Amino acid sequence: MRILVSNDDGVHSPGLHALARTAQRYGDVRVVAPDVEQSAMSHAITIRRPLHYVATKVDGLEAYRVDGTPADCVALGTHHWDRVDLVLTGINLGLNIGHNIWHSGTVAAAKQASFLGIPAVALSAPSSDEAPVDYEALAPWVAQAIEAFLGLPDVPLLNVNFPEGEPKGVRWTRMSVRHYEGLVIPGEDPMGRRHYWFSERPRERVEEGTDRWAIENGFVSLTPLRLNLTDDSVLGEIRGGAVAGEDG
Numbered sequence: 001m002r003i004l005v006s007n008d009d010g011v012h013s014p015g016l017h018a019l020a021r022t023a024q025r026y027g028d029v030r031v032v033a034p035d036v037e038q039s040a041m042s043h044a045i046t047i048r049r050p051l052h053y054v055a056t057k058v059d060g061l062e063a064y065r066v067d068g069t070p071a072d073c074v075a076l077g078t079h080h081w082d083r084v085d086l087v088l089t090g091i092n093l094g095l096n097i098g099h100n101i102w103h104s105g106t107v108a109a110a111k112q113a114s115f116l117g118i119p120a121v122a123l124s125a126p127s128s129d130e131a132p133v134d135y136e137a138l139a140p141w142v143a144q145a146i147e148a149f150l151g152l153p154d155v156p157l158l159n160v161n162f163p164e165g166e167p168k169g170v171r172w173t174r175m176s177v178r179h180y181e182g183l184v185i186p187g188e189d190p191m192g193r194r195h196y197w198f199s200e201r202p203r204e205r206v207e208e209g210t211d212r213w214a215i216e217n218g219f220v221s222l223t224p225l226r227l228n229l230t231d232d233s234v235l236g237e238i239r240g241g242a243v244a245g246e247d248g
């Protein structure tokens, strides 16, 4: 099996190296990742300038660093390597649950694979300077998530998040979509210029069965995702005449 590994934290991320190490159990691994951090780039692609890559090594593995976005890396990586069977992205330094899925470059890299018809898994773990991830302890859980995915051939795209510390188990979840208050916090830079920080505050309680619920309760969260954003229930109502919409 040919496995392409990418991320949004850049080619030097310890999470990427940990994922590449575990991926080797399942086949030939090649790393194609951004040369610098591209977190929160979502599904941006580069269209106004050419892309370049430079060969490098990640833990002795064939690797390439790309001057582009996570989605660029997967597009370029699968172009240069015929018949990639699986794309793994991460392990992101930070959770990608709920609305963060919309912002995530890690999830977008997996989505890019899915657009190309290649099964893909995005993996993320909470990480901070005070509590760095113990990748050795996490490795069996990473393997379990990959194996769960490989055991379900009809699932094209999976979003995996790990809780802090030793997980209690694994839960299949749905994406939590909480409304949140976007906060813009003004400040001043050393030159006296106004600047702004983006922040947020959740507005609703955590719902059972969601990705956020699993993480807050110490479980690994597995969420199957899809690319089709159509709201079928609203569409059904409109077409059924319950809501004014389509003209006869």
Ligand code: MN
Pocket (backbone or CB within 6 Å): 008, 009, 038, 039, 040, 092, 093, 094, 106
């Ligand atoms: Mn990231």
